[in-house]
Amino acid sequence: MKIWVRTLLGATALGLLLSGPAASDPFKIGYIIPNAIGEAGWDHELERGRQAIVDHFGDKVQVNAVNGVGEGPDATRVMNRMAADGTNMLILGAFGLMNDGLVLARRYPDLKVLHYGGYVNEPNFATLALRHYEASYLCGMAAGMAAKTGNLGVVAAFPLPEVLSIMNAYVLGAQSVNPDIKPVKVVWLNSWFDPAKEKAAAESLASQGAEVLYSLFPGTPSTVSTAEQLGVYVTVTLSDNTMFAPTKHLCSAQAEFGPALIRKIQDAIDGKFVGDDTFSGVKDGSMGIAGLSPDLSEEQKKQIMARLEEMRNGSFQPFRGPIMSNTGQEIAAEGTNLDDTAIKSMKFLVKGIDTTLPN
């Protein structure tokens, strides 16, 4: 027992020595990635964002990344711990961490908090969001071009506002290039992590004749690899998924967390941090598409890239009137665009989507 205590104390002392402050204190960042990091998807992109920070700032920053803590009470404890350790900035990669981040921001006025997916601002609490719907519109165009009979299917987890905006843009994109798009079928998984269920959902949509599947915020690449096996095209949010469906991958949205993160960190280092909303997309390189299928003709690809260019120069946005909901309401009149608030808090489905929402 005594030996053990001595080893423990020795090891601890050694650890303290090794982790003592360096010559010039780096900017300390605590980085919360909610789930395990896979080959693609949300946590994968967060990890790429972390990499982008490290590549850009080198040893000027010290990033302490933690993954797999979920977004419940345990993540809170980790964040508290980081804040207490003198972290300069917290980057929170899950919506569910918003309120705890807010509490910390109020308690430590010098701490800067960046939060993904929320809607609250304070002087030292800023919100980051990506315009996934922009790339989704482009994926929808690809889907519309590939769907000869106009049958599309979507696999999604829960009807959250961001999910709805992505789904709506997708369907608008498909309708814009193909007038024969049939009512789009949606399967809600009501589960975050059940690859077997994702796979079965993809199969059920394919059995209904869907020619293109959309894997919307997938927990796993299950839908994508199933599409490959079934021989139906697939489009995906967030990451290039070509490797999971080498022949049937049609188009992926590709998120880049780096640009916005680097900008906010630089602001904080320079003392110019503002607790604002960053809603970044195609314009500043935060959103793009990847892995366009060779099955699309050169002309079709050009048409998609032209839309991308219009989004970049600001002459086009997916949610422009007239937009009708699938319950028959007019959401936006001819000639008007939905503003960012309306996009972020979306709770309707556009005409042509065949599913219902709770409430």
Place this chain on the structure above:
Amino acid sequence: MNIRQPFVLVPRQRQSRIALIAVPLVTISLTVIAAFFLFAGLGADPGIVLYTFFIEPLSSAYNLGEVLIKASPLILIAQGLAISFRAKVWNIGAEGQLIIGAICASLIPIYWSHSDSMLMLPGMILIGAAAGMVWAGIAALLRTRFNASEVIVTLMLTEIARQLLYFLVTGPLRDPMGYNFPQSVLFPSAALYPTFGGVGVRANLSIFITLAVTIICWVFVSKSFASFKLLVGGTTPAAARYAGFLPKQAVWISLLIGGAVAGLAGVGEIAGPIGKLQRIISPGYGFAAIIVAFLGGLNPIGIVFAGMLMAVVYVGGDNSLVTANIPASASVVFQGLLLVFYLATAVFARYEIRRAPPPLIPA
């Protein structure tokens, strides 16, 4: 087991004091040794990790507060479950009862979100406990009336409760001003347990509910309320369980008590550190409490220690993510090892090991 066993286990007539102290010590030593290799294998400094796991959680007011927040629901639920387990009623679904308790209690602050009525929190406590009882009562009804295994029913009801919560926070109960995000309005302060212990410490007065329940359980168990003990004390042989011989009152009382405390624990979460209804309100307290109940030997005082130990390990595990870069799953393995070693060593507290008597016929 072809060979004759050289040792036999004989139940102890009296509790062994040495075993009472030795069992936890041996358990922790074995866990520490195993964890040493585990963490070394992960490339972390085991000394630092073990310090983070066992010492640091007890080292500051903030960390102690965290341990209390975590221990309180575990102990609270475990006290209720222990009564049930002593009667051999297997309520495995406290997690679901916790969720339902939280959902129903949250209706008050969601519909009166600007009220500062003093009745708010007491009302939530009552409704939460009642809702937990109703949810557990379904299992009791099916068990007593139709003989359906409460293990399966409580388990399935947990999954249903979870789906219900997902549905409600993405639909009917979400904050209308919250940009349709899946969470309710923030509760007004009249709906929250007051915190204590200084700035930033999140420990709150719900601990006193845990304390009160613990004392009540302790009084019942140790001061020999004969009828009560007989009722739920488990004199019925488990052998007859599936045949339906378990006394109905025991099933009802066990499940209702378990449901009530789980519901209270649910209120403790939403009216405590969380302060609203959201998709995730418990990191599995209902399941962990089963283990706490057994780690504590189904004894009210033992449960307090077991709950504290579990909480220390949980908090230590979270801290080690930050300090030692240990993957989250490693701390789950650590908890698993702790429990397995405890269960293996606990045998020595209950049984004496004797050399087997020589065989009558020489082999």
Place this chain on the structure above:
Amino acid sequence: MMDALTFVVAGAFAMATPLMLAALGELVTERSGVLNLSVEGMMAIAAAIAFMTTHDTGSFLLGFAAGGVSGLLLSVVFALLVLVFLANQVVAGLAVGILGLGLSALLARSYEGMTILPMGKITIPILSDLPLVGPILFRQDVMVYLAIGSAITLAWFLFKTKRGLVLRVVGENPQAAHSIGLRPIRVRFIAVLFGGLMAGLGGAYVSIVLTPLWSQGMIAGRGWIAVALVVFACWRPIRLTVGAYLFGVVLLLDLAIQALGLSIPSVILTCMPYALTIVVLTIVSSDASRIRLNAPVSLGENFRPAN
């Protein structure tokens, strides 16, 4: 509509197979009088190890072998706890389950989100092209047939062989079994290990055939459903097979109904398997005499030879 029907009726076999494998193992374990609640953990560790093996070697056979062995090894821990150290079965099952879940996530963490190519299906010429019946009966993977085959074998073993009788006697009354010269501890040990092996095969099936990919937490409650299935089936293998299949149907019905675009709130559909389990369990259990006839009387009780 027809396609949806085929999808559900044919697809349910694959959905049911892991449940069937794991539940058959648990059935044997429970028949010996031991309640092992660590099925979820055993499936998880097996899914992880099987996936890593198949991913690295390309062999499904090795994957299943590795999965079965890892489920079996974890069940050794459980067997030691309850049979040698006389720990409470419920809590030992939960503890070993936690260990299995933690280990699966830890060991396979560098494989997170990876995929492998699916295992081929057996297609029987001509027969598999028959409308409806073809895809349902003659276009499944080999494990589907093996799972059903093992259910039939087990039914025969339990009720038609002497060893099956020994197993049941030990589950009914270990003291009596001991007094007539049987060795309850040994029988139980073997039964628990068999349960581990089968749960391991079931877990392996989920990660290398059903999905096929690895993701932390991918067992997603299937182990618990397997435990429920055993009670549901009154501890009888054939009934268990039917139950597992029905469960597969209900799981897929949720998705098929949504894909058809019928407007039933999806939350109700998602809850259906769980609600249905309760309903069926209630109906099955309410006939007390049937339960009494089949339930292993000593289930959950540890055995200590009296001397």
